Amino acid sequence: MSFPTYSPRYKLGNDVILSEATALQLKECLAKLRFRRTIYVDWNFASVDPMGLCTVINFYGPPGTGKTLSAEAVAGELGLRFLPLGIAELESKFLGDTAKNIQKAFESAREDLAVLFFDEADTLLGKRLSSVTQGVDNEVNAMRSTLLIELERFDGIVIFASNFERNYDTAFRSRIGYHIRFDNPDFAARRRLWDRLMVDGIPLGADRAQLLTHCAELSEGFSGRDIRTCMRLALPKTLLAAEAADEAPALQRVHLDEAIAELTRAINEVAVAPGNSKTHNDTMTARRLLGVN
Numbered sequence: 448m449s450f451p452t453y454s455p456r457y458k459l460g461n462d463v464i465l466s467e468a469t470a471l472q473l474k475e476c477l478a479k480l481r482f483r484r485t486i487y488v489d490w491n492f493a494s495v496d497p498m499g500l501c502t503v504i505n506f507y508g509p510p511g512t513g514k515t516l517s518a519e520a521v522a523g524e525l526g527l528r529f530l531p532l533g534i535a536e537l538e539s540k541f542l543g544d545t546a547k548n549i550q551k552a553f554e555s556a557r558e559d560l561a562v563l564f565f566d567e568a569d570t571l572l573g574k575r576l577s578s579v580t581q582g583v584d585n586e587v588n589a590m591r592s593t594l595l596i597e598l599e600r601f602d603g604i605v606i607f608a609s610n611f612e613r614n615y616d617t618a619f620r621s622r623i624g625y626h627i628r629f630d631n632p633d634f635a636a637r638r639r640l641w642d643r644l645m646v647d648g649i650p651l652g653a654d655r656a657q658l659l660t661h662c663a664e665l666s667e668g669f670s671g672r673d674i675r676t677c678m679r680l681a682l683p684k685t686l687l688a689a690e691a692a693d694e695a696p697a698l699q700r701v702h703l704d705e706a707i708a709e710l711t712r713a714i715n716e717v718a719v720a721p722g723n724s725k726t727h728n729d730t731m732t733a734r735r736l737l738g739v740n
């Protein structure tokens with residue numbers, strides 16, 4: 448298996464909309480990353496603070512809040528390439544290969560100067576299994592040991608993303624230099640998200656500023672991804688309505704209202720047991736119910 452890296456498509460300033468608290472944390476983290484080589488390598492500060500060179504960042508928070516997007520944007524901001532890895536990329540049917548795949552991924556990131564991004568990192572980095580009874584458990588433990596070794600040797604940037612903050616094994620927790628929390632957007636952030644998604648090419652059938660405020664109010668509790676899903680639902684409605692009435696299409700408040708109502712219903716239909724936090728899989732199920740990807 449090979450691990451291709453690619454040139455990031457996003458920048459933080461242009462593409463990512465965050466609450467002030469998250470934006471500030473991310474900004475501080477970026478400043479450290481930008482000056483890290485000068486301080487630790489050129490000025491040799493690493494001789495007295497070897498752990499300060501730490502480059503492992505953890506993005507955590509509910510699904511659809513921009514963690515994956517921000518990871519790519521951080522790479523874009525720093526002029527580095529991007530190498531995202533999910534469980535699917537790392538898993539292998541053949542025993543022993545997962546650990547090897549991890550080594551290869553680090554190798555690719557080193558060669559191409561890429562930010563390594565581990566999605567669903569809590570699954571990968573959860574507590575190590577102590578009672579090894581099966582080949583599979585063995586495999587998982589071997590993979591985690593390899594990952595720890597590679598993290599020690601790697602002098603690039605690694606970002607973990609997870610829906611949970613505390614699922615990591617302590618060995619991994621101690622390697623994380625920054626924890627950055629992503630939350631569902633507040634009113635101002637929701638309004639900016641709607642604004643970003645209502646691109647100029649879309650013909651509007653109502654006052655733009657009023658539409659944005661209306662949608663931001665109605666979408667309380669939605670993530671950025673939920674808002675994108677609403678737009679994906681609303682736009683075909685616009686075209687269908689125009690076709691039926693034999694008129695020029697224009698996005699109306701009613702199309703957005705319907706989309707928001709449909710998504711709210713789908714989210715509620717996905718049974719979330721009390722006390723359980725919403726996870727990535729719940730969101731995926733809701734989207735499948737709606738037929739949007």
Ligand SMILES: Nc1ncnc2c1ncn2[C@@H]1O[C@H](COP(=O)(O)OP(=O)(O)OP(=O)(O)O)[C@@H](O)[C@H]1O
Nearest residue numbers: 462463464510511512513514515516671672675727
């Ligand atoms: N903060 C945000 N700023 C701009 N767009 C966002 C933001 N959050 C979500 N989106 C939109 O939703 C899409 C999905 O977000 P993303 O994949 O980054 O979420 P995530 O936090 O990684 O979710 P998960 O926990 O399910 O992996 C983005 O590609 C973007 O279109």
Ligand SMILES: [Mg+2]
Nearest residue numbers: 514515566608
């Ligand atoms: Mg993600």
